[in-house]
Amino acid sequence: MRPVALAFALLAFSLSTAAEAMGNAENGKAKAAQVCAACHGPDGAKPTAPDQPILAGQHYDYLVRALSDYKTGKRANPVMKVFASPLSKQEIEDLAAWFARQKSNLHFQR
Amino acid sequence: MSNRLRDLVLGMACMLALGANVALAQKKQAKKNPKPAAALAQQPAYVGDPKKAHNRIAMCEGCHGIPDYKTAYPQVYHVPMLGGQQEAYIAAALHAYKSGQRSHPSMRGIAASLSDEAIADLAAYYAGGLK
Numbered sequence: 001m002r003p004v005a006l007a008f009a010l011l012a013f014s015l016s017t018a019a020e021a022m023g024n025a026e027n028g029k030a031k032a033a034q035v036c037a038a039c040h041g042p043d044g045a046k047p048t049a050p051d052q053p054i055l056a057g058q059h060y061d062y063l064v065r066a067l068s069d070y071k072t073g074k075r076a077n078p079v080m081k082v083f084a085s086p087l088s089k090q091e092i093e094d095l096a097a098w099f100a101r102q103k104s105n106l107h108f109q110r
Numbered sequence: 111m112s113n114r115l116r117d118l119v120l121g122m123a124c125m126l127a128l129g130a131n132v133a134l135a136q137k138k139q140a141k142k143n144p145k146p147a148a149a150l151a152q153q154p155a156y157v158g159d160p161k162k163a164h165n166r167i168a169m170c171e172g173c174h175g176i177p178d179y180k181t182a183y184p185q186v187y188h189v190p191m192l193g194g195q196q197e198a199y200i201a202a203a204l205h206a207y208k209s210g211q212r213s214h215p216s217m218r219g220i221a222a223s224l225s226d227e228a229i230a231d232l233a234a235y236y237a238g239g240l241k
Binding site: 052060075076105 | 195
């Protein structure tokens with residue numbers, strides 16, 4: 001029983017530290033202005049087309065996942081592939097950190 | 111010109127004037143409200159009804175209805191927040207899961223069961239059609 005509890009505690013700890021290890025939002029802001037703003041809006045809250053997602057306020061790790069999958073092609077989107085491919089892992093984390101901290105109408109809904 | 115002929119010409123002139131008037135009125139109406147004509151010309155697109163999504167969100171709640179819920183497979187990360195997201199984007203995402211263009215196993219399974227109308231209803235629901 002003890003080792004199981006310990007394993008869970010370790011897992012919980014590693015998850016919480018992983019969540020804290022975010023990219024650099026300020027670097028992300030500069031990158032976003034160059035790469036993302038034209039379609040998603042300067043802080044990701046006002047996309048220019050209805051089928052483009054709001055990024056502002058989205059979960060950090062979901063944004064990292066999405067950009068990483070666009071980069072590898074696992075998530076197939078010809079437009080996002082072009083923008084995500086040149087991004088390094090660090091740049092992806094920086095962008096996600098920036099967008100996750102911006103405000104929008106995005107909210108939790110059951 | 112006989113009286114009969116004159117009446118006939120007058121009558122035709124009246125009908126022409128009436129016809130022109132009706133055409134003008136229709137034109138005005140079309141200008142005022144151009145949408146119905148455009149909608150008739152194309153296949154009318156189904157508009158998502160957030161109320162109809164209520165029967166379906168049970169499928170979504172298990173993950174998207176739990177604050178800070180993380181999916182554990184294939185990777186661990188927060189499932190995206192859907193409330194307030196763009197309607198057309200949510201619909202596009204569900205269609206992409208349905209077609210296999212997006213690959214998350216759970217989402218593929220769920221989206222495969224959805225009709226185009228159900229996808230439109232869910233997109234309208236999460237986009238904020240129902241507060």
